[in-house]
Amino acid sequence: MSAPAKTEPADLAAIRSRLESGSKHQYFYVALLGLRNYEPLKIYYRVRAGLSFSALERFQRNTALDSDDLSALIQLPPRTLARRKAAGRLEPEESDRLLRASRVFGRALELFEGDPEAAREWLLDRQPLLGGLAPLELATTDVGALEVERLIGRLEHGIPA
Numbered sequence: 001m002s003a004p005a006k007t008e009p010a011d012l013a014a015i016r017s018r019l020e021s022g023s024k025h026q027y028f029y030v031a032l033l034g035l036r037n038y039e040p041l042k043i044y045y046r047v048r049a050g051l052s053f054s055a056l057e058r059f060q061r062n063t064a065l066d067s068d069d070l071s072a073l074i075q076l077p078p079r080t081l082a083r084r085k086a087a088g089r090l091e092p093e094e095s096d097r098l099l100r101a102s103r104v105f106g107r108a109l110e111l112f113e114g115d116p117e118a119a120r121e122w123l124l125d126r127q128p129l130l131g132g133l134a135p136l137e138l139a140t141t142d143v144g145a146l147e148v149e150r151l152i153g154r155l156e157h158g159i160p161a
Contacts, residue, residue, distance in 0.1 A: 011062050015106070016114035029106025033098065034058035043099070051095040053085050059098060063105050063120060073101050073136050097140075104139045107152045127151070 008016075011031045018024045027038040033055040035046065060070050071078055074097040084090050090098065108119035123135045129151055130138055138144030153159075 009062050011058060012114075012116055015109060019110060019114045024110075029102045029109075030099070032059050032062045032102040032105060047095045047099055048092050050089045050092050051098060053088050053090060055095075056081075056084075056090060056098055059102055059105075063116065065120065069124065069136065070101075073140060074098050075140055100142065100145050101139060104135065104145050104148055107149050108135070111152050111156055123148075 011034060015028060015031050018028055025038045027040065027043060030036075030038060030043055033051065035043070035055070037043070056070075056074075059065075060067075063070075065073070067078070067081075071081060074094060076084070076094060076097075084094070105119060105123065108123050109116060112118035112122065123139075126132050126134050130147065135148040135151075138148050
């Protein structure tokens, strides 16, 4: 008897559907956090207030990043994560880092046509065009995240490095 098929999280299914239909919104990646409002000012106010811890849990479920990779990406040690879980909320700076992580993962999803496993694998693998660093390593800073996004844009358009 074969194992049951793995069910795709609803957030990823919604993103994949939008990517396939071409109706992707500029801020579509917030769906990885469980957010459904794509208005920039609403996102800003949510981040400034601190995202709920459930947004981080949704991101981890949607990306299937392990705890160590997620902790490194958003620069939160496990003990701090445990405190945030107990409090139910991230600090604004932590929320901003989580939003940046969702943006980078969202761009990788675009590159790989909605395939979260391919996106995750590419983000975790060292890339020669990024100085031999893994995209998720670079994405721990804003300038690094921008470089990852620039590379994704070049790859999407077939522009040589």
